[in-house]
Amino acid sequence: AIQRTFSIIKPDATKRNLTGAINAKIEAAGLRIIAQKRIHMTQKQAETFYGVHKDRPFFGELVEFMISEPVVVQVLEGENAIKAYRDVMGATNPADADEGTIRKEFAQSVGENSVHGSDAPETAAEEIAYFFSGLELVG
C-alpha cells in the first residue's frame, strides 16, 4: 500500500552539504518527497520529538547534536514507504549498514548517522503532524 513516512536529514549531513546527495538516494529508492523544509530545531522541539528516548544515556548528547546545525525535515510517500526508507537508510550504526545505503555512504557514527526515518505507521503519523500541517503535504 502507499504510505507516508517522516524523514530528517540530520546536522552532520546538512553541515557537509549532503542534502542533495541524500535526496538523490531517496528518489532513486522510488520515494517521492512530498514536503520538505530546512529548520533549526529548538531544544524543546528536539526534546519532545525524541521524548521516547528521554531515559537513555545518550539523550542529552542526541538533543545537543540535533540542535547544533539546521536539519531538513521531510515527508516521503511511496509503496511501503516506512520500510522502503528504512532499507535505504541502512542500520542505525553505520558500521553495520549495508553497501549502497545512506548511512553506509555518508554517516559518521551511531549518533551522527545522517538521517532519521519513522519506525511504524503510528509514529510516522505523529512525527509528520509534529512538523507539518496538512496543507504542506503535496502528494
Ligand code: CMP
Ligand atoms: P534515530 O533514528 O534518529 O532515533 C534515535 C537516535 O538516537 C538514533 O537515530 C541515533 O542517532 C541515536 N542514538 C542511538 N544510539 C546512540 C548512542 N549509543 N549514542 C548516541 N546516539 C545514539
